[in-house]
Amino acid sequence: MKIKLKVNGENKVFDVKADEYLLDTLRKNNYVSVRRGCDNTSCGVCTVLINGNPAASCSYLSCKADGKEITTVEGIPEEAAKIAGFFGREGADQCGFCNPSMALTVYAMKKELVNPTDDDIRSYLVGNLCRCSGYQGQHRAIKAYLEVE
Amino acid sequence: MMKYVNYERPSIDGKGLMMGKPGYTDDLAEQNSLIVKVLRSPHAFARIKSIDKSKAEALEGVELVLTHEDFKRIPVTRAGQGYPEPSPHDKFVLDNYVRHVGDEVAAVAARDKETAEKALELLVVDYEVLEPVLDFEKAYENEVIIHDEPEIHEMFPIGFEPKKNVAASYLMHIGDVEKSLKECDTVTETTFYTQAQAHVMMEPHTVNARIDYQGRLVLYSSTQTPFHTRRIVAQALEYPMSKIRVIKPRVGGGFGGKQCVHGEMLVSAVTLRTGKPSKMVYTRQEVFESTFSRHPMRFDIKLGAMKDGTLKAIDVEVLSDTGAYGEHALTVFMVAGSKVFPLYNKVDSVRFGGKVVYTNRTPAGAFRGYGAIQGNYALESAVDILCDKLKVDPVEFRQKNMIREGETSPIFEIMGEGTEGIAMTMETCKLDYCVKRGMELIDWKNKYPRKDMGNGKVRGVGMAIAMQGSGIPYIDMGSALIKLNDDGFFNLLVGATDIGQGSDTILAQIAAESLRVHPDEIVVYSSDSDLTPFDVGAYASSTTYVSGNAVKRAADRMKQMIIEEGALALKVPVEGTDFDGMTISHGDKSISLKDLSNRLYYNEDQKQLVAVDSYVGTKSPPPFMAGFAEVEVDTETGHVELIDYAAVVDCGTTISPNLAKGQVEGGLVQGIGMTLYEDVVYSKTGKMITNSMMTYRIPTRKEIRSLKVEFADSYETSGPYGAKSVGEIGIDSPPAAITNAIFNAVGVRIKSLPVTGEKILTGIQKSRQKGEKQ
Amino acid sequence: MKINNYVKVSSVKEAYSILEGSSKATIIAGGAWLRLTPAEIDEAVDLSGLGLDSIDVNDGFVEIGSMATLRQVEKSDIVKSLCNGIVCDAAEKIMGVTVRNIATIGGTISGKYGFSDLITPLMVLDTELEFHERGRVSLVEFMDETAKIRDILLKIRIPMKEGRGWFETIKITAIDFPILNAAVTRIDGKTKIAVGSRPYKAVLAEMAMAYVDTCGKHDADCAERAAMTAIAEIKFGSNSRGSANYRKQLCEALVKRGLREVMS
Known part of the structure; x- marks a missing residue:
């Protein structure tokens, strides 16, 4: 069936199968920053914003997304660049595979939470796994980003 | 004074990757690639009697179906570790036997994923299901022989005895262990078990293939070893190496899991036979079941000491489980000794030996720590058991017995990786500082051994010391090529393989330091078998030390060339001419690098300046560390919370302190994961139960509340600008430090990993019952 | 699928x-x-677009639309006001935000998942469910049924009563399924105890509840005996996260803790 999505501000029409997931639809259409990690909601690397809320696109049916606004990291280039600056300073980028999803989730958190504590940050991002960094560098970077912004 | 080394610099690829730029293997596949899917064995051990592929082949959209009948029987090893490999050649591209659940049965190439998956369902396989060997303690000389095929072989003696299910075996000794144990006042004897651990890099194993305009096979692969991959694919398919190009794009983590070839042989076969591009992206289930994990091991360890706390003898027998194939079997086994036992170099005698056996489980392979983490857990736990028995302070015991700067251990000379080792003296070993500083960071004096927090919660602290290596001497080779361009900037071409650890970034810093130019003037390109010089790849903590030395040599050479060309341009003698990164000068005469470059390429004495050099280590200076854990144990539920972890590391100079810290923090958390959360669990029939990220748990950021990582001031003169390596050392200490802390908190000794609440609660109850009886 | x-x-x-x-x-x-x-x-x-995702107060009940996401539930001040906010507490411990923005309370309940952290506290709050065809039924009764649901869950209704509540879930890592969870409430002088992820679906510890309400003194001894009663009446099983025996021990520890909290 045909679905209408607004991806990064652009209106798009995609022809999708009934059991197709948003991750596949997006990757097929060259939004390659959206990554496949675990395929069962456990890792967070497929995160996109759906109407502004971070969601696991690997487990969100494309049909269900019909009419919604989707943001991938390509849609927030300025914020992603800023966040990247903080990650870089802390040696937290590492393999980079999950980093677009980190940028999106951090960006959504900044909009959703006011003055989050260390625990709030950990809770908000707990589903965004990272196997490289040990999380400490990310945590320092995120705090620095929130302080400056 | 160093300018660009020990210099904070963001990784060169971090920003682009965070902004979503395509860079990983699947991002770079041809749009019309055939999708390759693999039919995988549902049985732990079976003989394939027949495969009927007619229905699958007839399905519209299916291009090719491959079974074992389509391949010549050429045994290879998938282990990327030099050549000839110390791993047995015991794997065929496809075989008529399947040896673990998830082993390859057949491959299908189709126009899309749905068609490929449908075709897999249409393959009719007749299996003769065989009795599997699932318990590694029953594998040796079992009547079931896992590898009975006549073609398989070892490349040189590694103790390979497939008829006994032995992939490799080893024995060494220094002094007379039996005799020294008899002379000791106290002897402890303990058995420890370590579990299989999955790498869980975020990017699944991915590969794609195409034929280029010259008719050559081009592979993009998420690999740690592009050059080994080229060689192994060529061997397996009997295809000329000269017609294969392997490109390593950005890699989404490896940790050793991409140190073996994975889908490269199958996509190559598909593309060579169809002429069409093809790709394979492993599902997460395939990553778990059909790649590799850490070798589970059993250690029977005896330590002997005198009343005054002098360690005299170490006697260790190890049994290691390599699973269905023998990748890295011998070398991981040996590292469990060679990069562990030199920590206590003052002993009279050491014995270390045992076997690596085959079982019908997912094969084991390389994994950060590579045996050292297993051995460290056994040794450093046993040391605390000994200290408890001797009633000596565990920190003081270590300070008395551990290796120090200027000292050596005879183990270095006897044990290498698969071969004999190299004698070496510790030019840098700041363990003493690491221990002292770690005690301060964790507040050992106030916290050791325990503190009752009330509400049934008790906190305890524990520690361990650890070492690793820096590449494999006389084996691991890295090389670098530096090219000066017009306008005065450089290309640095390296075979060293950036898999997210940031090697491109730090190698550019090393080149910049030698050339005195800003790192932004160095454009790095890594790991393309056609374009970059050879490097063994990202493993064995070799990149900073081995590849870094190669880069330094090449850059020093380039600097000399620039000086010579500058002198020529200035019409002055080379002697007395200098280059400061911007300008070549002699007395009051000078020319800028930019002008010199433009002159060289456009105006006079035209020539291309290229410097190339390589490096192979003559020793492997170990990085050292001391790790200190503070845990809180809930004595009612057995639940353990890691309160704090302090790690002080001696890795020589940190080329980039922020990236080095990231390496240690990341390693620590993988070690913490292995200690407290991670376990590869199988069903009774050999099916992996933990084959998804819902069932296999890696630490989340909620478990890791505080890590304190610091570096010792240290300068290793054999390393590039004083550096040793830092990739693996972080992972080694958590298992022993954390379980020692648990013992100090509640008196329960964990002898098999991972720690579970259940083991702790059972231990607490046992010691209570014991107390009541007394 | x-x-x-x-x-x-x-x-x-x-x-x-x-x-x-x-x-x-x-x-x-x-x-x-x-x-x-x-x-x-x-x-x-x-069902999205039918307005089934609101959270309101109606007729003395907090009414949560079946299509409300776990994230909505967790952030709702109305739900937070119920018995020390145990429902929110449980919701926010389920995987990550990226999942809780998708998963709905209706889906969780209809699935009757054994591993659910959310069902356990709902069971000790006298929660009732409103279906399109069947009308209202108590959550406890619904959980007890084995027949496949051929109906549409519209609302989850929780009576707005003052009381104390306690919830704890024991997990290996924060986003894992629980080894065991338990919820305890004390509302209008009545105690309720539910135990979930046994690994079977959540149940009330009816005998333990009855025991507590007959206890003369709500002291440590009462909690201890109630916990022993609970582990005797509840069945536990084994899976890769823990054995039946370990779950029994956890249940004892948690019920004791929960009772101590709500009775203090």
Whole structure:
């Protein structure tokens, strides 16, 4: 069936199968920053914003997304660049595979939470796994980003 | 004074990757690639009697179906570790036997994923299901022989005895262990078990293939070893190496899991036979079941000491489980000794030996720590058991017995990786500082051994010391090529393989330091078998030390060339001419690098300046560390919370302190994961139960509340600008430090990993019952 | 998992008639874990757009629409006001935000998942469910039934009563399924104890509850005996997260803790 999505501000029409997931639809259409990690909601690397809320696109049916606004990291280039600056300073980028999803989730958190504590940050991002960094560098970077912004 | 080394610099690829730029293997596949899917064995051990592929082949959209009948029987090893490999050649591209659940049965190439998956369902396989060997303690000389095929072989003696299910075996000794144990006042004897651990890099194993305009096979692969991959694919398919190009794009983590070839042989076969591009992206289930994990091991360890706390003898027998194939079997086994036992170099005698056996489980392979983490857990736990028995302070015991700067251990000379080792003296070993500083960071004096927090919660602290290596001497080779361009900037071409650890970034810093130019003037390109010089790849903590030395040599050479060309341009003698990164000068005469470059390429004495050099280590200076854990144990539920972890590391100079810290923090958390959360669990029939990220748990950021990582001031003169390596050392200490802390908190000794609440609660109850009886 | 047709319905009635028409039709709720079910679905019925995602107070009940996401539940001040906010406490411990923005409370309850952290506290709050066809039924009764649901869950209704509540879940890592969870409330002088992830679905510890209410003194001894009663009446099983025996020990520890909290 045909679905209408607004991806990064652009209106798009995609022809999708009934059991197709948003991750596949997006990757097929060259939004390659959206990554496949675990395929069962456990890792967070497929995160996109759906109407502004971070969601696991690997487990969100494309049909269900019909009419919604989707943001991938390509849609927030300025914020992603800023966040990247903080990650870089802390040696937290590492393999980079999950980093677009980190940028999106951090960006959504900044909009959703006011003055989050260390625990709030950990809770908000707990589903965004990272196997490289040990999380400490990310945590320092995120705090620095929130302080400056 | 160093300018660009020990210099904070963001990784060169971090920003682009965070902004979503395509860079990983699947991002770079041809749009019309055939999708390759693999039919995988549902049985732990079976003989394939027949495969009927007619229905699958007839399905519209299916291009090719491959079974074992389509391949010549050429045994290879998938282990990327030099050549000839110390791993047995015991794997065929496809075989008529399947040896673990998830082993390859057949491959299908189709126009899309749905068609490929449908075709897999249409393959009719007749299996003769065989009795599997699932318990590694029953594998040796079992009547079931896992590898009975006549073609398989070892490349040189590694103790390979497939008829006994032995992939490799080893024995060494220094002094007379039996005799020294008899002379000791106290002897402890303990058995420890370590579990299989999955790498869980975020990017699944991915590969794609195409034929280029010259008719050559081009592979993009998420690999740690592009050059080994080229060689192994060529061997397996009997295809000329000269017609294969392997490109390593950005890699989404490896940790050793991409140190073996994975889908490269199958996509190559598909593309060579169809002429069409093809790709394979492993599902997460395939990553778990059909790649590799850490070798589970059993250690029977005896330590002997005198009343005054002098360690005299170490006697260790190890049994290691390599699973269905023998990748890295011998070398991981040996590292469990060679990069562990030199920590206590003052002993009279050491014995270390045992076997690596085959079982019908997912094969084991390389994994950060590579045996050292297993051995460290056994040794450093046993040391605390000994200290408890001797009633000596565990920190003081270590300070008395551990290796120090200027000292050596005879183990270095006897044990290498698969071969004999190299004698070496510790030019840098700041363990003493690491221990002292770690005690301060964790507040050992106030916290050791325990503190009752009330509400049934008790906190305890524990520690361990650890070492690793820096590449494999006389084996691991890295090389670098530096090219000066017009306008005065450089290309640095390296075979060293950036898999997210940031090697491109730090190698550019090393080149910049030698050339005195800003790192932004160095454009790095890594790991393309056609374009970059050879490097063994990202493993064995070799990149900073081995590849870094190669880069330094090449850059020093380039600097000399620039000086010579500058002198020529200035019409002055080379002697007395200098280059400061911007300008070549002699007395009051000078020319800028930019002008010199433009002159060289456009105006006079035209020539291309290229410097190339390589490096192979003559020793492997170990990085050292001391790790200190503070845990809180809930004595009612057995639940353990890691309160704090302090790690002080001696890795020589940190080329980039922020990236080095990231390496240690990341390693620590993988070690913490292995200690407290991670376990590869199988069903009774050999099916992996933990084959998804819902069932296999890696630490989340909620478990890791505080890590304190610091570096010792240290300068290793054999390393590039004083550096040793830092990739693996972080992972080694958590298992022993954390379980020692648990013992100090509640008196329960964990002898098999991972720690579970259940083991702790059972231990607490046992010691209570014991107390009541007394 | 295979889906043949995806239908975004415009009314609950339409959804129900599709369910009636085919045994292979399913309400998909958030759909977060749909891909883990092996079944083939003929019609996947999507209820979004029917306004079933609101959280309101009505007639002395907090009414949560079945399509409210776990994230909405967790952030709701109304839900937070119930018995020390145990429902929110449980919701926020379920995986990550990226999942809780998809998964719905209705999907969680309809699945009757053994591993659910959310069902356990709802059971000790006298929660009732409102279905399109069947009308209202208590959550406890619903959880006890084994028949497949061919109805549409509309609302989750929790009585607004003053009381104390306590919830704890024991997990290996924060986003893992629990080894065991337990919830305890004390409302109007009555105690309720529920134990979930045994690994079977959550149940009330009826005998332990009755014991507590007959205890003369609500002291440590009462909690201890109630916990012993609970582990005797509840059945536990083993899986890769823990053995039946360990779960029994956890249950004892948690029930004791919970009672101490709500009785203090």
